[in-house]
Amino acid sequence: MPSHTNLLNPFKKNYPSLKKFEYRDEQLEDPQLIINILELNTQLVTLNIELCCWNNALMTTICRHLTILEEFKLVELSIYTQSRIDKTSKFSHSTKIKKLNLCWDMLSPSSLESILLNCPQLEELKIESLRNHLSQEYFTTFNISRPTKIKKLEFGRINLSVSSLNSIFLNCPQLNDLNIRLPVDWKEAIKSVGSKCMDLKHLSIRPxxxxxxxxxxxxxxxxxxxxxxxxxxxxxxxxxxxxxxxxxxxxxxxxxxxxxxxxxxxxxxxxxxxxxxxxxxxxxxxxxxxxxxxxxxxxxxxxxxxxxxxx
Incomplete structure (x- = not known):
């Protein structure tokens, strides 16, 4: 029997005092065990999972059952590949998530936009690509279509276009902490930061x-x-x-x-x-x-x- 099954089985029941769940597994082939645990522990406030296997069922479970979740980190562990197949995943319900950290190479920009629409209480957002070979040509564009409560924003290993940055900054009026990697058109990107971020207190710049x-x-x-x-x-x-x-x-x-x-x-x-x-x-x-x-x-x-x- 796989070791991850032995490790996870004891959690397949409700633990009322369990507020934070963290799990990392590079070998797990099916997230059903994780899904079972989450369905039984709806009181979770913080969730941190790093997996190779994830699917819409897992995301739907998180959205539907973890109704008081405030902090969510998802890292997609995957083997090196030069090709990519975009994965589509959406939150079907509004959430109470305040801190969202996505390190997810195969997530499409449209999926991210959908997830953000269902996180109206979001205050901190981090988006990162694990692999530089995908981040140069992909994920250059995504937009935030309406005003948010985001105060802290970090982009790691992704090079967003200036038009995307303009859209994001305009819809993050409370932004006071920004961590940005300069894109190829870095002068225009800095100009966007300087003209649209009205109350920055902390700025981190990576070339x-x-x-x-x-x-x-x-x-x-x-x-x-x-x-x-x-x-x-x-x-x-x-x-x-x-x-x-x-x-x-x-x-x-x-x-x-x-x-x-x-x-x-x-x-x-x-x-x-x-x-x-x-x-x-x-x-x-x-x-x-x-x-x-x-x-x-x-x-x-x-x-x-x-x-x-x-x-």
Missing amino acids: INPMQLRDSNGLFLELYQNEFLSSNSIYISTLTSLTLIGFNFSDSRAEYFKNFANLNSITYLEQDRTQYTRFKKEDIVDKEMWPGYRYILIDHKCKFDVKLIKL
Whole structure:
């Protein structure tokens, strides 16, 4: 008997105190066991499942039976393939979900739009593609057709078109936390953020896929000089924290951020660790380049982060 069956069978009854259920399985071939558990535990508030096998029956069960679910994370585990067959899945009923995290390569944009329509209480949304080879040409467009309550929005490994970003930002008037990967047309994307996000407090930016970018240093410099120093983007006056992912910290300086009226911290993530091993820790940050800031270094196995905090 498969080990996952032995593990899941004890949950095939109601546990009134069970509010959070998390499960990951790369070998499960049929989600019926999961469906049975969910049907018997309608009191769940948080659901986190990572599976290779999912179908409309599973999504229908979640929507129909978990009527007080507030947080839902679904990760599609699948083997590498160059081809794709879009899967269609919809919520048939309105839900109370406030936090939605979908890491789902084969989900069609129309399905996502349908799911969002049935999450009227949604406050946090994360959409991510597991595989970069699919994210460049697919999932460039999806739209939000009516105003939402979304406050926190994250796009991971997907390159949305500027028209889609415009639609999303216009219908997220309460948005205050944005994590975005710059698309090929990154200048227009930044312009969209700067003109349509009216009250951003936290902004995280990841540059375009390096394979599509000939001159990353040129992009960074242009963003600093033409956007941060020279633009009239609304977020210049509203941001309290800025995170730059994959930007080269050694090419930056405090001067680039002098126009940010309320900025308290700047964080550079995923820095090349050769700098960390080449210099003494106290020499990584040139204090003459960063007057008025203190810094924290966060060491990882392959990378390191630099957080600068305004004094």
